[in-house]
Amino acid sequence: MDLLVVEPLETEVMQWLESRHAVRFAPELAFEPRALRQALYNVRAIIVPPSCAIDAQALHYAPVLRAVGRASAGAENIDLDACARNGVEVVRSLTASAQAEAEFMIGALLSMLRRVPVVGSDGMLVGRELGAATVGLVGMPPAARSMSQLLGAFGSKVVGYDPSLHASDSVWERWRVRPMGLRELLETCDAVCVQLAYFSRYQGLLGDRFLPFCKPNQVIVSTAHSALFDEKALAAVLSSGRVAAAWFDSMEPGALDSGRPLAGITTLQITPRVASTTRESRLRSAWAVARRIDELLAAAPQPQRDFRPTDPSVPADLADGPVSP
Template identity: 40%
Template structure:
């Protein structure tokens, strides 16, 4: 077996890989660590879901491994140093979900601006009509300049929103701000001036609890929040307090970690917090882009040694004729497809 799939590719990309390599699709192994180790022993490449963590121990059980592939963004579930030491390539479809995540954030903003739509969608046809708001003319805070923010900014400009932004890792003089037509501001100004805030910070462990009481103390009353960043970015107590006292009118987050708003959490009973199960990246188009990217990079990785050997045959060693004389470089009698 060359390739072990724990996450399915689209049929076209899977067929393309199967025509070139031995492929085994075993998504059930994501919940069976012992069986996964046995299956990975002879695999040269694996495609893994988010919940499967790649550690040094995992790599020890996969001595032939050359590539670890993910259909999503984020490396906190992969020991990159261990992969470097073992010369295992880490493949991620980092841009495949940019558009779909931006559309998710825009849709979330529109739903929160017009909360009555949500009530109708869940079947409450006779709910009290709530006075909605318009994105046109409102101030939207771009919190974090991850690639998704670039696409979202274009969408929001087209709808007439004014954009201000902050990123803890991007200086306010960086040219990216002017290219996106986003006015860079301080964190306090972002909180106090934005009608709505979209969170797409590139998460790192140093940002755990970054959105805390001190930061949310400056919220403009009745603010709306949407986000696709890791929920570890939020201090749960601080967010619950802001949602309860009206500083944040409503918040919609995609893909919160386990326990974030479960029973026992201060967020558990709040009716103005909406969590979705990583819907941002779940579109046919993003799945197609991610599948083909992963398929091509895996093939590229596994074919590399073979192609290198073919190059050496084509231009390196000289072939001897029957009399012991050199006849020049041998021309390969095959075609690489």
């Protein structure tokens, strides 16, 4: 079998794939890990939803697998290192959801700046305009480019920080974002959008070292992994009102349970990873993944090692190549 599709795709994409390859559509395998592993034996490519784990154990059952595709944003369910070791390409679109994520963050900023009032110079509680705000982008993924364009249309000032980009990198100028250190960004900005790719070395990056220096009445939107934030430090700035409101598009399970630092904080809003999911972004992503998998399947298959049973009368040579006489 050429392709196993576990994640539902748009009808036109499925029809296109079925016209070119032997395809099995089996969404029920998303909830049956054992059956999924058993189904991988003769599969050359698979498209999986976030609920399916493709790790070293799963790859052990997939001797001819060449590609793992994911149309949904992210890849937390795929062991990238294990795939690389086994010569399996991970296929996903890094740009398909950029516009959707940018629009989500703009909507969240508009909502919080108006919904959470501040005290004006005349003593009245009033909302704020996005066009008058300085907005900081923490992380410079493809969505940051769309964010800069949309914020520019509002008239906002845009600054940014990314630990993987030097201040002299041309991307800052091309995307019209002024580079800035993280502490200076937090001290300067009226609103902050966090979209930094998560690595374990960034765990708790936004914690006691930086969050206490946030500009008063700042609002924060995050589409990044919540582990970038230290729970206690985030709870402290929200409870004190230094950060007026925060909107996270995902949160570690149990983070809001009783006894945890963020429990009961009314100025914290959580949505279940909807930023990157729109009809348009899913269609763009599905086509990008489908076309790349089609290219891989159309290529000549990789030669498989010959199976040679051990003959007790012939000494085996453990090195590659023919059996020693």
